[in-house]
Amino acid sequence: MTVVEAVEGAAPTKPAWRGGFGRLWTAAVVSRFGDALRTAALPLLATTLTSDPFLIALVTACGYVPWLLFGLLGGAIADRVDQRRAMWAVDILRGALMAAFAVAVATGHASLVLLMVLAFTLTSLGTLFDNAATALLPSLVPRGALGSANARVMTGQQIAGGFLAAPLVPVLLAVSAAAPYGVDAASYVLAAALVASLRPSAPERAPRKPGSTLRAETAEGLRTLWADRALRGLCAATTVCNIGMGALIATLVLHITGWLGAGQSGYAAAITAYGAGSVAGGLIAQRLARRFGRIRAVLIAGIVQTGALAAIGTVRVLGVAVAALALFGLMGMVWNVNLTTLTQERSPAAMLGRVSAAFRTLAVAGAPLGALAGGAAAASWGLNTPALLASGLFVVAVAALIPARRA
Template identity: 70%
Template structure:
């Protein structure tokens, strides 16, 4: 079965909950980006070991392997809005406590590892609930446009607004980016909680007597593995995420040491990625309309492989910024069409579990990739992880070919 047509995209209505969901997502991403941009710089100040620095990223992926499937099953059982705002409150408490530790000079690599693990554990429930909630907030024909608007706005907030602020906030105090992140979680929680009057929860059929979480998880996995387009896209995304784990885990070392660009260069590369993602979000629906969802993903992945080869092979900060800008644009095209395809093909009662199965399988290689990237950087130099990522994107794109006529 080939999937090549995306159909006409409708504009999602701002009312009915989407506006508040959009605002909450943007606020949360802004705060997250402050934290994620500041954490690698903090990690570099605490250790010179690339493997330990990479382990911080690995701990940010590991909970998906342990709890991702469970998070999807829970998301299909509970009120999704309630789960989302409760998770955001819990994350606000954790990040506020971490900010206090940084302010007191008590930060350590062990504490960074613990924070990354805890936040991602909570994220397994939040992300699956959010994926399942969106189709109840916007019409099916507007899902692609809604995903593009959500992801594009998140990139504006995270890549263009948050990342350049990090050096300024760090100049005020090393704990300030984390305190700001905690505040955005609280604001996002309030907005999500207010969705109830305008976005009634979708009705769910009663669960059969004796139904267990294990059986419900298996049901979502079976649907994913039997649906050829989703299965193929999941395999491709898994390969890419191995490469992305290697790249993200060592990017700060790549830019600050191999390129010699320092913290300012690292912020410039992250900002370029965000700016490129914004451009990709603006054209993702148009590209999908012309090529179809799977062809759009394949074309985006091929361009990303070239960008990674440039990043790892050309020792120039200017080239790195340009490569990451294009890489971000194509990543947005991939992500928008991937998320929309899952929402379009997944039945509403199963969507949390299908989403969690897809994410868990796709993320499975990222911790290994992060550790492999750290080991490659230690053995062959900081640019080795980018070249490893480029090599993994090639079979990922090739695996999508059978889905395209």
């Protein structure tokens, strides 16, 4: 075991719920709850405006593009500004946009173009918010508590989005077509108030060089990511994994309802199993990190996920697919918790926003590419081939993690 992994495996402290972390956790969970309502309701609204599958898919694509265009810029800005103020200001703006959209839906003025503009704008603002949130957490909890804090935030968000918000969407839609968007707007305002009340310790930042530009600072973040062997390997592995994830997610409904012949109830069971596995993963992520070290925990997660994908693509039994998706979600959360914590631990405090942005941007780029590849594979070789394609890509990702473990 390397010195780094010995430190990683040391027993961490737990974050205190009182004070800043508890409010940040609540803000993150409330915001995810509102986002899940909107994410579930928007496609349904889109189908009432058009029957063209390409146009409906374009609404989803508008939620990916901003990360590719502005993700790096959002990280550079997050390192320049007061992260707390940036977060609550962004949430106030997003809340105002959602409130206006709710009014448009209620008055019958929603259009497909408006949906695309909304998705693009919210994600563009999210590039600043998400990078600022990643950089803010280390100023609210002790360094040794970062892993536990990340696990609690991600688990809370998964419960709020997957188990609380999703069943509520039909209820809200029965009240009004605009209701999910109104609740989302309120969630942004509440989250903004919670974040505004935080009093984090100021990060240590060296004075900016005279004439320094956002472009130069963004490039510095990319160089820092590339120079760290562990983070470089983790970024490469995550990008490859997201290509596989894009292929799987884009065709999963066809895999379950078509190849397995399980219908909509089977698909609902599969999605529920994945969500339940993700919650369980948040509970064990720290235990695996303490037992094996963070990088090895990610490596173990990748190996198990590879096997789960292979089972999904080869065994034509719904029960096996459900169990495999639960295991896949469990290990996915282990991967995400330890990945985020490693980024926070290994990045210079003054550059965490930029390093996080570089990581996210490169990783997000893989998802739409994978969706296209998965669709082409399913059309050409069968509905189970995207899962097998994803399994092969995860093998490549695991191979990329081996040098990271030795860093």
